[in-house]
Amino acid sequence: MRGLRFTQSFGVALQTLGAWTLGILWIAPLLYAIWAAIHPTGYAVRFEIFAPLTLQNFTAAWDAAPFSRYFLNTFLLVTMILAAQFVLCTAAAFAFARGHFRGSSLLFGLVLIQLMIMPDILLVENYASMRRLGLVDTIFAIGLPYMASAFGIFLLRQAFMQIPKELEEAARVEGYGTIGILLRVYVPLAKPTYIAYGLTSVSYHWNNFLWPLVITNSVETRPLTVGLSVFASTDQGIDWAIISAATLMTSAPLLIGFMLFQRQFVQSFMRAGIR
Amino acid sequence: MHRRKLIVFFAPSVAAERAVMRRTTLHAWLLLTPALVLLFAFTHYPAIATFWHSLFSTPRANRPARWVGTDNYLALLEDPIFWQAFWNNAIYAGATIPLSIGIALAMALWVNGRLGGRGLLRMAYFTPTILPMIAVANLWLFFFTPDYGLLDQVTSTLFGWGPTNWIGQPETALGAMIAVAVWKEAGFFMIFYLAALQAIPPTLYEAAAIEGASRWTVFRRVTLPLLGPTTLFILVNAVINGFRLVDHIIVMTRGGPNNATQLLLTYIYEVGFRFWDTATAAALTLVLLVILGGAAGVQFFILGKRTHYR
Numbered sequence: 001m002r003g004l005r006f007t008q009s010f011g012v013a014l015q016t017l018g019a020w021t022l023g024i025l026w027i028a029p030l031l032y033a034i035w036a037a038i039h040p041t042g043y044a045v046r047f048e049i050f051a052p053l054t055l056q057n058f059t060a061a062w063d064a065a066p067f068s069r070y071f072l073n074t075f076l077l078v079t080m081i082l083a084a085q086f087v088l089c090t091a092a093a094f095a096f097a098r099g100h101f102r103g104s105s106l107l108f109g110l111v112l113i114q115l116m117i118m119p120d121i122l123l124v125e126n127y128a129s130m131r132r133l134g135l136v137d138t139i140f141a142i143g144l145p146y147m148a149s150a151f152g153i154f155l156l157r158q159a160f161m162q163i164p165k166e167l168e169e170a171a172r173v174e175g176y177g178t179i180g181i182l183l184r185v186y187v188p189l190a191k192p193t194y195i196a197y198g199l200t201s202v203s204y205h206w207n208n209f210l211w212p213l214v215i216t217n218s219v220e221t222r223p224l225t226v227g228l229s230v231f232a233s234t235d236q237g238i239d240w241a242i243i244s245a246a247t248l249m250t251s252a253p254l255l256i257g258f259m260l261f262q263r264q265f266v267q268s269f270m271r272a273g274i275r
Numbered sequence: 276m277h278r279r280k281l282i283v284f285f286a287p288s289v290a291a292e293r294a295v296m297r298r299t300t301l302h303a304w305l306l307l308t309p310a311l312v313l314l315f316a317f318t319h320y321p322a323i324a325t326f327w328h329s330l331f332s333t334p335r336a337n338r339p340a341r342w343v344g345t346d347n348y349l350a351l352l353e354d355p356i357f358w359q360a361f362w363n364n365a366i367y368a369g370a371t372i373p374l375s376i377g378i379a380l381a382m383a384l385w386v387n388g389r390l391g392g393r394g395l396l397r398m399a400y401f402t403p404t405i406l407p408m409i410a411v412a413n414l415w416l417f418f419f420t421p422d423y424g425l426l427d428q429v430t431s432t433l434f435g436w437g438p439t440n441w442i443g444q445p446e447t448a449l450g451a452m453i454a455v456a457v458w459k460e461a462g463f464f465m466i467f468y469l470a471a472l473q474a475i476p477p478t479l480y481e482a483a484a485i486e487g488a489s490r491w492t493v494f495r496r497v498t499l500p501l502l503g504p505t506t507l508f509i510l511v512n513a514v515i516n517g518f519r520l521v522d523h524i525i526v527m528t529r530g531g532p533n534n535a536t537q538l539l540l541t542y543i544y545e546v547g548f549r550f551w552d553t554a555t556a557a558a559l560t561l562v563l564l565v566i567l568g569g570a571a572g573v574q575f576f577i578l579g580k581r582t583h584y585r
Contacts, residue, residue: 019385022378023399026458029414030402032425036417092310095303102300107307114318115511116571120519121540121563124547124556125321125328148313178302207407209522210540214548225409229526232413240417247410254405262398266466 036244043241057245061231064242066219067249070227077139077212077223078205084147085201086194092148093156094182098168108157114150123214130215137221142212146205155197159190192267199265206254224250322564329557340554347558357559359534360542363449367538368517370453375460375516376509380502382461383468397469400462408459408522415455416442416527442528445535452536455523460516464509471505472498507574514570518563539563 036043037058043051061067096108119126126145127136135141163186171181187194209225216222222230228250232243258265329347334340351357386397403411418425419441430436441451475498483493521540524530530537530545537545539559547556 015385015388016390018381019390019396022382023396026462027399027402028425029411029418029458030406032417033414088310088313091306095306098299098303101296101303104303107311110319111311111314114314116515116567117318117322117564118515118519119317119321121543121567122318122321122325122560123543124553124560125324126317127548128324128553129316129321144313145317148310148317150314150318153310203405207409209407209409210525210544213525214544225407225522228407228413229409232526243413243417247413251406251410254407255402258401258405259398262401266397266469 033244033248036241037248039241041239041241057241058249061242061246061249065227065231065246067224067227067246069219070222070224070250073139073221073227074206074223074225077142078202080139081143081146081205082198082201084143085149085152086198088148089152089156089197090182090187092153093160094186096153097157097160111150111153114148115154119145120208120211123211126211127214136215137217139221139223141215142221142223143205145211149201152197152201155193156190159193160186163189195264199261203254203258325557325560325564328554329561331554333552333554343554347554350555351558351562356534356537356542360530360537360539361562363534363536364518364538366449367453367456368514371456371460371520372510372513372517374453374457375464375513376506378457378461379464379509380468382465383472386465387469387472397465400465402462403459404463404466406459408520409526411455411459412523412526415451415523419451419527442536443532445533448528448532448535452524452528455527456516456520459520459523460513464513467505467509468502471502475501511571511574514574515567518567539566 038053038055039051040054040056092111096104096111122145130136130141130144133141135144167185167189168181171185176184207225208223209229212223212226213229216226219227228246231246328340330342330344331340332338332343332346382396382400386393386400390396421427421440421443422438424441426441427436427438430439439447442448479497479501480493483497488496518538518540521538521544524536524538524541525544528536530541539562543556543559543563546552546559
């Protein structure tokens, strides 16, 4: 019996060791970026505890590229996509969840195709479409292919279907129309799903790279990710300190946001039933 | 006689019901149309147009596109870079899918258990998900730098290895790209496993404890089967990412050295937007679409039947 207990606690110790090794491995790039960004360039590859601290790398990076414009572009992009997704996906999800009409399941199947074939893969044709629409090199064009999101429609439909039908009937008796029922009954009750989906969408589009790289070619439209890649590849050579500072700047809003809302984020995922 | 009475009795309400139905259908279509128009314009139409354009030559300034049938595909079959990208992508997907799912499951079990400091651990695991892949690529670029990069510093202290050009030599470049992708994805998948683990009713574990089942048996017989639907969901995402997640490759190696990290999507980007050979790019895109469509079919029809949905 004692032997068994020993093996068990040995197992727990081993697992703790594994968990922490993995944790350190996973956080190491971020820790390194912070180290390199707050010390003078020479210390990027020398790790001395009492190395002098500096904020110079941040100011140097900020001055070296139009980051304020990139921030604005990304902010506009993410807000525009999120607003459009909430409106379009709510409407479509509601129709799929409650209105059973002829061909609705076929249509839903067609929508789900986008889960597998995302706009990222159809770069070439979507670029051609944007050129025909005269939208190349606009922020609107970066967002347009993502506004009707199958993932959003799918998640919100799931959430709407779990809402008891009696609530809808009660609201109808009270005299609400279809839109009133949607806005007063369904949307408030699906709040966790909106939070989970909203956070996923914001982080996805804040970080998206390939399509924005293809469709933009000027400072006025480039989001942060494309701006950062232009910055790191041409202007800087390999000054790790400044690149690290720029890297931290561009990811800071999301990182801080996540740290503040970490618990809500995980819980909303659980309540949204994305599993 | 009796029957006729019934019809007369029901007739008005049937008509009313029909009217309601018609109104519901109308509302449904009004609600659906905006989303459907955009979906068709940027997913279905381009998928079909890809196929159509892959049957023509690339239009140039002085020479419009002309019908070439399957020539673009035949040219692909002869193209060694296409085959290299194809097999590279097979290795890339084949490694990142099981590795990221396996690590995500281990992470979720650890974070869900009674380990010390699991809040911190959860954050450490999840941070890569939040960081932009481009930013991350810059950091990993430094890690992989020969001689004074972090990885070489660690391997030379621990094992006394000489400097290795991790992303500059064909033997290790693809492996390095796989490592970055797994690092980026695992924490995201962990969240889904964690959500599923916390939804398992504790009574099941209590029942297993009464039966005297070992921890391994509990994991295999109780936990793992209940994670089935989650695993399917994660698998779909992992498969898509196995072909879509290429941002870091475009920044770190541009498909090199000598096409050692060329994947299908990076090759589409190169052919379509550096060489502006849109016909070849269309044929390449169709190959990718067929692979993804096939993967979807396998997942939904074979795996989907074995996983019990709630």
